Amino acid sequence: MTLIHPVILCGGSGTRLWPRSRKTMPKPFLPLVADETLFEATLGRCADPELFGTPIVVTGTAHLAHVQAQLGVRTDAEIIVEPQAKNTAAAIALAAARLPADAIMLVCPSDHHIADIAAFADAARAAAALAQDDWMVSFGITAIAPETGFGYIKRGAPLPGGYAVERFVEKPDLLTAQAFLADGGYSWNGGIFAFRAGAFMDELARHRPEMAEAVWRAVASGAKEGARFNPAEIPFAEVVGESVDYAVMENTSRAAMVPVAMGWSDIGNWQALRDAREGDDSGNRVRGPAELIDCSNVLVESDGPRVSVIGMSDIAVIVDGTDVLVTSMTGTQLVGKLSGAANQ
Amino acid sequence: MTLIHPVILCGGSGTRLWPRSRKTMPKPFLPLVADETLFEATLGRCADPELFGTPIVVTGTAHLAHVQAQLGVRTDAEIIVEPQAKNTAAAIALAAARLPADAIMLVCPSDHHIADIAAFADAARAAAALAQDDWMVSFGITAIAPETGFGYIKRGAPLPGGYAVERFVEKPDLLTAQAFLADGGYSWNGGIFAFRAGAFMDELARHRPEMAEAVWRAVASGAKEGARFNPAEIPFAEVVGESVDYAVMENTSRAAMVPVAMGWSDIGNWQALRDAREGDDSGNRVRGPAELIDCSNVLVESDGPRVSVIGMSDIAVIVDGTDVLVTSMTGTQLVGKLSGAANQ
Numbered sequence: 001m002t003l004i005h006p007v008i009l010c011g012g013s014g015t016r017l018w019p020r021s022r023k024t025m026p027k028p029f030l031p032l033v034a035d036e037t038l039f040e041a042t043l044g045r046c047a048d049p050e051l052f053g054t055p056i057v058v059t060g061t062a063h064l065a066h067v068q069a070q071l072g073v074r075t076d077a078e079i080i081v082e083p084q085a086k087n088t089a090a091a092i093a094l095a096a097a098r099l100p101a102d103a104i105m106l107v108c109p110s111d112h113h114i115a116d117i118a119a120f121a122d123a124a125r126a127a128a129a130l131a132q133d134d135w136m137v138s139f140g141i142t143a144i145a146p147e148t149g150f151g152y153i154k155r156g157a158p159l160p161g162g163y164a165v166e167r168f169v170e171k172p173d174l175l176t177a178q179a180f181l182a183d184g185g186y187s188w189n190g191g192i193f194a195f196r197a198g199a200f201m202d203e204l205a206r207h208r209p210e211m212a213e214a215v216w217r218a219v220a221s222g223a224k225e226g227a228r229f230n231p232a233e234i235p236f237a238e239v240v241g242e243s244v245d246y247a248v249m250e251n252t253s254r255a256a257m258v259p260v261a262m263g264w265s266d267i268g269n270w271q272a273l274r275d276a277r278e279g280d281d282s283g284n285r286v287r288g289p290a291e292l293i294d295c296s297n298v299l300v301e302s303d304g305p306r307v308s309v310i311g312m313s314d315i316a317v318i319v320d321g322t323d324v325l326v327t328s329m330t331g332t333q334l335v336g337k338l339s340g341a342a343n344q
Numbered sequence: 345m346t347l348i349h350p351v352i353l354c355g356g357s358g359t360r361l362w363p364r365s366r367k368t369m370p371k372p373f374l375p376l377v378a379d380e381t382l383f384e385a386t387l388g389r390c391a392d393p394e395l396f397g398t399p400i401v402v403t404g405t406a407h408l409a410h411v412q413a414q415l416g417v418r419t420d421a422e423i424i425v426e427p428q429a430k431n432t433a434a435a436i437a438l439a440a441a442r443l444p445a446d447a448i449m450l451v452c453p454s455d456h457h458i459a460d461i462a463a464f465a466d467a468a469r470a471a472a473a474l475a476q477d478d479w480m481v482s483f484g485i486t487a488i489a490p491e492t493g494f495g496y497i498k499r500g501a502p503l504p505g506g507y508a509v510e511r512f513v514e515k516p517d518l519l520t521a522q523a524f525l526a527d528g529g530y531s532w533n534g535g536i537f538a539f540r541a542g543a544f545m546d547e548l549a550r551h552r553p554e555m556a557e558a559v560w561r562a563v564a565s566g567a568k569e570g571a572r573f574n575p576a577e578i579p580f581a582e583v584v585g586e587s588v589d590y591a592v593m594e595n596t597s598r599a600a601m602v603p604v605a606m607g608w609s610d611i612g613n614w615q616a617l618r619d620a621r622e623g624d625d626s627g628n629r630v631r632g633p634a635e636l637i638d639c640s641n642v643l644v645e646s647d648g649p650r651v652s653v654i655g656m657s658d659i660a661v662i663v664d665g666t667d668v669l670v671t672s673m674t675g676t677q678l679v680g681k682l683s684g685a686a687n688q
Contacts, residue, residue: 019652293678305666308363308682311675312659317668322649324663326670331655334637338652 003053004128004194005103006046007095010039010059010067010110011085016269016332018341019323020301028110029066032267033276039070039110043077045117046108051124056080056098056105058091064228075227083218083233088191089247090215090239093204094231097219101198104128107244109191113276115263123260126161127194130256136203136249137194138165140187140257141264146177149268151189151245153257165255168245187257190264193244200248207251214238269332270316270325274299288319297329347397348472348538349447350390351439354383354403354411354454355429360613360676362685363667364645372454373410376611377620383414383454387421389461390452395468400424400442400449402435408572419571427562427577432535433591434559434583437548438575441563445542448472451588453535457620459607467604470505471538474600480547480593481538482509484531484601485608490521493612495533495589497601509599512589531601534608537588544592551595558582613676614660614669618643632663641673 013026021027028039036044046052055077059067064081071077080094092107099105106124114120127137140153140163148171156166168189172180180186205212214235221232249255265276274297277285284292288302294311302319309317316332318325323340335341357370365371372383380388390396399421403411408425415421424438436451443449450468458464471481484497484507492515500510512533516524524530549556561579568574593599609620618641621629628636632646637654644651646663653661660676662669667684679685 291682291684293681294675302668305663305668306684307668307670308679308684309670310678310682311672312670315656315670317670319649319668324646324649324651324661324668326651326653326656326659326661328655331638334654335652337637338635338654340635340650340652 002102002104002128002132004046004051004106004124005053005095005099006043006055007092007105007107008039008042008046008055008057008110009088009091009107010057010063011082011088011091013062013344014111015336015341015344017267017273018335018338018344019320019325020303020318022320023062023344025066026063026111027267029063029070032273033113037070038113038267039067040072041113042108042110043072043074045114045120046106048121051121052106053103054078056095057110058082058095060085077227079228081228081230083231083236085241086236086239087241088244089204089208089242090211090236092193092195092244093201093212093215094219096195096197096200096204097215098229099197101196101201103197104131105195105197105200107191107193107195109266111267112190113263113265113267115276116261119260119262123258123262124194127258130159130162130258131194131196131199134196134199135159135254135256136200136252137162138249138255138257139190139192140259141190142259142261143181143186143188146174146181147188148172148174148177150266152180152186153189154186155257155259159256162256162258165249165257168250168255187259188264189245190266193249194258203248203252203254208242208247211239211242211247269335270299270318270327271329271332274316274329346446346448346472346476348390348395348468349397349439349443349449350387350399351436351449351451352383352386352390352399352401352454353432353435353451354401354407355426355432355435357406359680359685359688361611361617362679362682362688363664363669364647364662366664367406367688369410370407370455371611373407373414376617377457381414382457382611383411384416385457386452386454387416387418389458389464390450392465395465396450397447398422400439401454402426402439404429421571423572425572425574427575427580429585430580430583431585432588433548433552433586434555434580436537436539436588437545437556437559438563440539440541440544440548441559442573443541445540445545447541448475449539449541449544451535451537451539453610455611456534457607457609457611459620460605463604463606467602467606468538471602474503474506474602475538475540475543478540478543479503479598479600480544480596481506482593482599482601483534483536484603485534486603486605487525487530487532490518490525491532492516492518492521494610496521496524496530497533498530499601499603503600506600506602509593509601512594512599531603532608533589534610537593538602547592547596547598552586552591555583555586555591613679614643614662614671615673615676618660618673
């Protein structure tokens with residue numbers, strides 16, 4: 001089988017893991033779950049030379065220094081530096097336009113956690129095989145809770161190693177999410193995709209011809225500068241930013257999905273991070289100097305100050321610089337509404 | 345009526361308001377409830393020149409600088425600097441030995457909060473009148489909860505403006521405290537006492553003759569140095585430290601009490617401080633930069649860092665220097681057990 005090229009997307013800067021994650025040091029580049037950062041872990045998952053080829057990292061100038069600092073041994077990686085953030089469809093298209101038409105690409109967000117790397121690799125193999133046959137393949141992550149924060153994928157007819165996609169469903173309300181979970185035919189859309197590069201550009205040209213053309217022009221007039229590739233600014237500025245889900249996946253007639261249960265988390269808030277980490281006997285997860293008395297399932301993150309917690313359950317205490325966040329697990333959904341998080 | 349001399353005790357250094365209160369900056373000298381410190385408020389309560397005479401402050405070398413810095417307009421006060429901390433009986437005796445025998449003294453801890461100053465003054469008047477007749481007078485603070493952290497006073501036969509004390513009761517268990525509250529004849533012993541100076545020394549000589557003699561010698565050989573009075577070290581070192589309750593009040597046959605409801609709190613932990621402060625519409629009490637979402641009855645104290653709290657009720661978040669404390673209100677009882685508090 002041909003090697004799979006990881007296409008690692010390093011864009012955006014969320015507010016939901018504030019104050020640890022900040023505009024200047026966003027989530028992918030932080031060692032949130034393990035000692036390595038989420039970006040490093042993403043690279044590491046795609047390091048098996050029997051399965052994966054040279055990675056492409058797509059990022060913006062704001063995060064370039066972090067990417068370069070954390071590439072580690074992957075000095076062979078190409079870094080595509082987007083002149084502007086234009087959402088995932090254009091980011092993926094830049095990589096697809098740089099790769100040979102018959103290259104198989106596996107699009108990986110850089111800020112997710114995956115506990116079971118073998119399951120990830122198996123799904124990558126299955127997805128690559130379908131992509132080889134010009135399917136546009138989503139990882140369909142086995143839903144284990146009625147999550148309202150994710151899009152869902154309804155599976156259709158069986159294919160080798162996966163299923164055709166019957167439809168993509170936007171973030172549901174709780175009752176709908178509960179029905180999806182009970183049904184069993186719905187998976188989470190985790191934003192991991194496999195494509196043949198040429199097939200992706202064909203589908204993009206079919207459904208978003210202006211975007212495809214702008215990306216082709218930006219790549220054709222772009223400049224290689226060491227490990228970096230700089231798409232041309234003027235044509236790329238024409239791109240209307242859109243997610244790959246809207247621009248391609250919901251329009252193509254060849255959407256497929258590969259079901260996978262791999263201990264996946266988008267680490268979408270402090271509760272998700274707490275749950276992704278190993279706890280002690282009381283379920284507490286502590287990083288930094290701390291002392292806990294009568295606590296359970298408490299997450300503590302401190303970059304220096306000593307944190308003392310007494311008599312608390314299911315809260316997060318985050319200390320970063322001159323910010324202290326104390327939140328219930330339910331409250332983690334509202335972190336982005338804090339003025340500190342909103343006005344970084 | 346003769347003027348009452350406030351005798352303000354500034355000793356000890358608790359651990360229960362750690363990390364704000366520290367060995368080097370203990371509770372009396374912090375603006376915990378209001379903009380003024382508890383010590384300043386104690387002086388301020390005894391400032392009416394119609395009722396109160398020159399105050400005496402009894403403290404140790406460790407707190408002397410704080411006392412001097414916070415005396416404000418009371419430059420006339422005498423500061424008795426104990427060579428060693430020897431508990432309350434000796435501290436009070438030093439003041440009693442410095443005052444004329446017929447002076448009336450009102451012993452006031454410097455780390456309590458009293459909301460109703462008029463009620464305090466009324467009780468001081470009543471207590472002074474009884475002290476004039478050589479009663480050893482305790483303030484009997486109206487119990488409003490089954491507190492297990494205080495000693496209690498059982499009142500006996502009525503006296504003018506108060507009652508004889510039937511007995512003093514040590515800190516009760518919860519069931520006993522509930523029975524006391526239901527009974528109505530028990531008050532809290534808040535450590536506020538009125539004595540005629542000579543009568544106090546007589547009673548001390550009766551029940552603790554060695555202590556009385558050591559104090560007399562320490563005062564007789566002591567040295568005045570500006571506003572300070574330094575008792576002689578060698579005789580004072582002989583004193584066996586004991587509380588005034590054990591040494592005098594529980595032994596005298598002339599113990600009296602004056603009942604008073606004055607919004608008293610010993611600010612004995614973060615919950616007590618929370619309750620002593622004015623809250624906003626949601627019952628939150630905030631000092632320092634903070635933002636609260638979906639919170640009620642939360643106490644926030646920060647000496648600088650911005651504190652963000654989401655979805656919490658009845659907790660305290662204290663930020664001081666490089667320490668962050670997060671505790672449930674129940675947990676405030678355990679603050680002293682934290683290694684940070686224990687090893688200041």
